[in-house]
Amino acid sequence: MELDLIKVKYIDIVYRVLMRWYAEFAENTLNILVGILVFVLILKMSRFLSKNAVRLFS
Structure with missing residues (x-):
């Protein structure tokens, strides 16, 4: 009986942790997504400015 109670508590804890991670x-x-964008x-602007600077000063 105690083993079943421990399993239920463990599963409940794991479930709560996973739900909290999912919510966060x-x-x-x-x-x-904004950070990646x-x-x-x-990165694109850096390449663009770099190529134009090479064209301008060469």
């Missing part, structure tokens, strides 16, 4: 991930997904834009 869902809250931060927009921030992650900003990074890609900066």
Whole structure:
């Protein structure tokens, strides 16, 4: 009987932890996507400016 009670408590704890992680991930997904978008834009602009600077000064 005690073993079943321990299993239920363990499963409940694991379930609560997974749900908390999922909720935090869902809250931060927009921030992650915006960060990736900003990074890609900066990378593209850097390449664009670099190529134009080489053309301008060569």
